[in-house]
Amino acid sequence: MGFIETTLSSFVSLIPVTLAQSLILSFVVLGIMIPFRMLSFPDLTSEGAFPLGGSVCGVLMIAGSSPVVAIAGALLAGFVAGCCTAFIHLRFRIHTLLAGILVMTMLYSVNLRIMGRSNLSVFGNTTVFDWVPGLQGGFPASKIVVAGIVVLAVFCLLYFYFKTEKGTAMRAVGSNPDMAEAQGINVWAATIGGIGLAGAFSATGGALMVQSQGFADVNMGIGVLINGLAALMIGEAITGKQTVLRQLLAPFVGAIVYYQLVSLCLAAGMPPPDLKLATGLFVLIMLALPSIKRGRGPAAAKETFRE
């Protein structure tokens, strides 16, 4: 009994912190979902865009700009990074995954150049989390409120967007690029814009993370992609992906559930170094499940991704 009690009590005490963290990281999951599901463009840029957002935000804050301006700067930088990945794929016909790896690797140097060193403390600077009336900045409650409001706003905006004429066209590019082109849709513009948007979200997540934790680190992106992927898969298992609404809910639901699960594992005494192995295995199982269920028979109609 003792084990379960201590596990539960430490898990429960961690819930608010984890919730704040998962709301911030749900932007990264969103930045992974949009390329994968809306554009059929498996994209790895987020692993570089996340620390890019953090670096830009940190440097801007230290230079004295307001926290919102710092986030806007990060968003813009992430957008450009995403556009680069999409452009490399479209123009040079390089596989989407490789294009993402290239950009992510190059961004490591870029991030170091932006910050000038490997980490940067912004502790003591005003952050967006300090602005909640009635709550003391820096505590989970204020982070949950601010991140929650931003998440809600982004969710509503995106849901509206994907139902508009432009948004429908962007989804068509992901569903069938040949058909989209034949229907007068500029596939280049939609892809570059969409992947740029995803990069912008990942970078926003990085910027919020920096303001939340009080420092930017060039290595803060390591593993963020596989965590995001795991979160996305959990989310899709819960919400499904049959409609735009469900597909769009998946990253947020998934992020919240996934980071609570991680917190539960850690509370149960799982050594933190094993976490990435466990996450990787989880993603592998989720990806392998359809093939295992089918047995060794002929491959059923699988999802087609752009190459």
Added chain:
Amino acid sequence: MLEVRSARKVFYRGQPDEKVALDNLNLTLATGEFGVVIGSNGAGKSSMLNAISGSLVLDSGKILINGADVTSMPVHKRAARLARVFQDPMRGTAASMTVAENMLLAELRAKSRTFRPGLNAGRLAEYRERLSVLGLGLENRLDTKVELLSGGQRQSLSLIMAVSDRPDVLLLDEHTAALDPRTADIVMQATIRTVSSLKLTTLMVTHNMQHAVDFGDRVIMLDAGKVKLEIAGEEKKNVTVVDLIGHFSVKTDRMLLAS
């Protein structure tokens, strides 16, 4: 009006397997005219259609639609004037989107897309009406994802989508070839109805000689990237399957049987 002027395209230029796909091909289709293109495999039918739709860039020559030079226009810009139904039912529709969303995409083909909500009650009613013409019950399945439809239903939807905004040129690329005979017949009848009622300038590629005999104002036979033969007017009305097959450079019994 559609004009193809001395279109030339060579694949694998300078290599041992160099292939002249289009050899100074000339073709003019008057406004409202229905041309049927036949020819053996490798005659250049697909290359010609791809060149007209913009997915194949010509080495030289021009493509004009209603007198406007579209030779250097990318596919998505040409789409404002031109619609195409592919042979493969999977290619012409967005599988993971609903019937209504596919109809919306087609409606917006020539228009600029806005940030206004795409589907509204007015549009849905209009789509329902347009799809009811087919008699396949698609009008009651507007919220169904297209991947759940049969090949024939998808191809019928592609056809309705293609003609939805009265394109200047309609390209039909063996659009019934992948369907079973009964469904092929339904799609073909729907094609003829819409093409004649909207008086669309249409170019249809087919391997079905009976279709070439029965439909269209003119038969255009391609061979080695050139127009080998054109049959129009009275002659077209009296032409038979055997006549047409007689013009193929390689004659096999199988072609006769297949028709």
